[in-house]
Amino acid sequence: MAEVKYRRVLLKLSGEALMGERDFGIDPSTLTSIAQQVKRVIGKGVEVAIVVGGGNFWRGSSAEMGGMDRVAADYAGMLATVINALAFQDALEREKVTTRTQSAITIQAVAEPYIRRRAIRHLEKGRAVIFAGGTGNPYMTTDTAAALRAIEIGAEVLLVAKSGVDGVYDADPHKNRQAKKFDRISHREALTRQLEVMDTTAFSLCYENKLPIIVFDLEARGSIERAICGEPIGTLVFSEETND
Numbered sequence: 056m057a058e059v060k061y062r063r064v065l066l067k068l069s070g071e072a073l074m075g076e077r078d079f080g081i082d083p084s085t086l087t088s089i090a091q092q093v094k095r096v097i098g099k100g101v102e103v104a105i106v107v108g109g110g111n112f113w114r115g116s117s118a119e120m121g122g123m124d125r126v127a128a129d130y131a132g133m134l135a136t137v138i139n140a141l142a143f144q145d146a147l148e149r150e151k152v153t154t155r156t157q158s159a160i161t162i163q164a165v166a167e168p169y170i171r172r173r174a175i176r177h178l179e180k181g182r183a184v185i186f187a188g189g190t191g192n193p194y195m196t197t198d199t200a201a202a203l204r205a206i207e208i209g210a211e212v213l214l215v216a217k218s219g220v221d222g223v224y225d226a227d228p229h230k231n232r233q234a235k236k237f238d239r240i241s242h243r244e245a246l247t248r249q250l251e252v253m254d255t256t257a258f259s260l261c262y263e264n265k266l267p268i269i270v271f272d273l274e275a276r277g278s279i280e281r282a283i284c285g286e287p288i289g290t291l292v293f294s295e296e297t298n299d
Contacts, residue, residue: 060285061212063102063178065205066093067198070110070139072218072273080111081142090146092279093183097152101283102178104208105185106201107143109135129193133160136197140187141165147183154183159191159200171207178208198257206264213266214282215253216273222290223252223270238287241295252292265294 068089075082093103112135118128140156147154155177158166166187167173177184189200198215205213225248226234242262245252252258252270261268269282271289281288 059096059099059101059283061101061283063104063208063210064212064214064283065104065106065201065208065210066214066216066279067201068105068107068139068143068216068273069197069218070108070112070135072216073107073139073143074111074218081139083146086143086146087149089273089279090143090150090152092277093147094150094152096280096283097181097183102181103183104174104178104204104210105143105183106197106204107136107139107185107187108197109133109139111135112138126193129189129195130160133188133191136189137162137166137187140185144185152183153181154185156185156187159186159188162188174204175208196254196257198253199260202253202257202260202266205266206260210266212282213261213268214279215268215270216279217270218273220270221272221275223250223292225250237290239291239293241293243295245292261292262294267294268292 073081073085075085097103109132113132118131119125137158144154144156156166157169157174159169161168169186174184186200186204189195189197190203201213222236223240223245224234224236228234246262252268269289269291271278271282275288278288
């Protein structure tokens with residue numbers, strides 16, 4: 056692996072990214088592959104925090120459409136992220152990576168509470184830290200949790216791993232074959248064009264705090280490692296003030 060560009064990163068994994076070829080749940084081989092990449096980058100001295108989604112088990116918006124109370128549906132979604140976090144913790148530990156899971160909702164039997172200073176200390180000791188439970192608040196997505204945690208821990212970049220999408224486009228590439236992919240785009244231009252990089256709250260946090268985002272396809276070979284090394288993969292969303 057080439058020399059790393061970023062020394063502290065936050066990796067956002069959607070629940071769907073953990074499904075592999077399945078229609079539901081977790082694909083063990085996919086989980087192992089991601090864990091192996093994380094192990095290799097930690098071995099290069101990179102501090103890695105992870106936020107996991109829960110869409111492979113539960114989607115609060117869908118439950119709400121079915122008549123469920125939105126707040127209850129969102130809390131159920133938070134529990135789905137805890138399931139994914141524990142599965143990923145196990146995959147990392149089977150790769151001999153010391154891991155800590157911190158949850159934004161109190162669930163002491165399986166996870167530490169989220170404490171910013173403790174999370175940073177774990178990272179400094181070379182441990183992977185998984186943030187579960189979103190922000191702990193309804194109406195907030197795990198994209199927002201990823202942006203918030205990245206800023207709180209002082210991450211140098213937010214890595215957004217997509218499933219089957221290799222970057223940011225000017226239109227939905229699944230619906231428009233003429234959609235143009237951006238290799239680089241500023242936060243300001245992405246906002247002006249109303250591109251769907253992340254949800255609006257999450258993206259605004261990154262914009263206001265000048266946090267660069269790399270959007271890439273998790274299924275690409277060595278994608279996490281390549282992103283951390285600064286190789287041209289996916290789309291870099293950068294701050295105009297820093298151009299990086």
